[in-house]
Amino acid sequence: MGCVQGKKASYSQQRAHIEKLKVENSYVRGDFNKSSRGGADQAKKAANGGGERKISRESERGISGGRRVLERVPVKNIGADEMVDGWPKWLVENVRRDVLAGLVPKSADSYEKLAKVGRGTYSNVYKARDKSSGKIVALKKVRFDTSKPESVRFMAREIIMLKKLDHPNIIKLEGVATSRMQFSLYLVFDFMQSDLTKVISRPQGRLTEPQVEFFYLNMKL
Numbered sequence: 643m644g645c646v647q648g649k650k651a652s653y654s655q656q657r658a659h660i661e662k663l664k665v666e667n668s669y670v671r672g673d674f675n676k677s678s679r680g681g682a683d684q685a686k687k688a689a690n691g692g693g694e695r696k697i698s699r700e701s702e703r704g705i706s707g708g709r710r711v712l713e714r715v716p717v718k719n720i721g722a723d724e725m726v727d728g729w730p731k732w733l734v735e736n737v738r739r740d741v742l743a744g745l746v747p748k749s750a751d752s753y754e755k756l757a758k759v760g761r762g763t764y765s766n767v768y769k770a771r772d773k774s775s776g777k778i779v780a781l782k783k784v785r786f787d788t789s790k791p792e793s794v795r796f797m798a799r800e801i802i803m804l805k806k807l808d809h810p811n812i813i814k815l816e817g818v819a820t821s822r823m824q825f826s827l828y829l830v831f832d833f834m835q836s837d838l839t840k841v842i843s844r845p846q847g848r849l850t851e852p853q854v855e856f857f858y859l860n861m862k863l
């Protein structure tokens with residue numbers, strides 16, 4: 643086992659590599675609750691004919707004399723996305739047709755958000771109910787730094803892979819929903835009641851050896 647692990651990149655190495663790729667491809671890092679609220683406010687404003695506003699973020703520009711030089715740069719206008727066939731224009735213009743093939747564009751308004759259940763490095767995850775079917779799903783909100791083609795294509799690759807993956811141990815991508823916030827999308831997944839982190843940190847204490855073996859084998863399958 644040790645030899646196998648020695649040859650392959652560890653989970654944390656793989657994870658670090660993915661995080662690096664996301665940074666390089668303009669995913670937006672961190673908690674964007676405030677921005678999300680801003681987005682909702684802006685959507686309301688837009689609905690009222692209130693127009694757009696610029697938001698800015700601190701971006702690392704370089705290191706000078708050992709100190710990080712931060713610059714406030716305008717990132718994007720928040721307002722309604724221009725839509726093409728139900729999808730945001732910036733999305734259809736930057737991904738291959740097959741990425742969205744078979745996906746029916748839904749709006750985030752088709753879901754009732756019930757609770758925020760998790761936070762990824764570049765996303766917030768919500769438990770939500772599909773208003774038409776009543777199904778409980780997980781909405782993973784991914785936001786992009788800008789509408790840079792490479793950031794959208796990076797996400798498109800993720801969608802292509804998720805669409806292909808069909809395995810009982812891999813959570814299924816149900817669809818993609820559009821957001822009221824510009825340059826932002828929801829990936830819609832089956833809702834999982836628990837995950838390995840919750841299982842490991844359960845109040846009953848450490849897992850037994852057979853349980854560890856069970857989870858290990860399932861991860862390898």
Ligand SMILES: Nc1ncnc2c1ncn2[C@@H]1O[C@H](COP(=O)(O)OP(=O)(O)OP(=O)(O)O)[C@@H](O)[C@H]1O
Binds near residue numbers: 759767832833835839
């Ligand atoms: N399908 C789901 N059902 C229930 N909870 C989920 C689901 N997907 C993610 N979560 C919750 O959200 C948390 C963060 O999600 P995830 O692990 O996918 O983030 P990540 O891979 O770090 O995301 P990012 O793409 O932003 O890097 C998970 O630890 C889990 O608690």
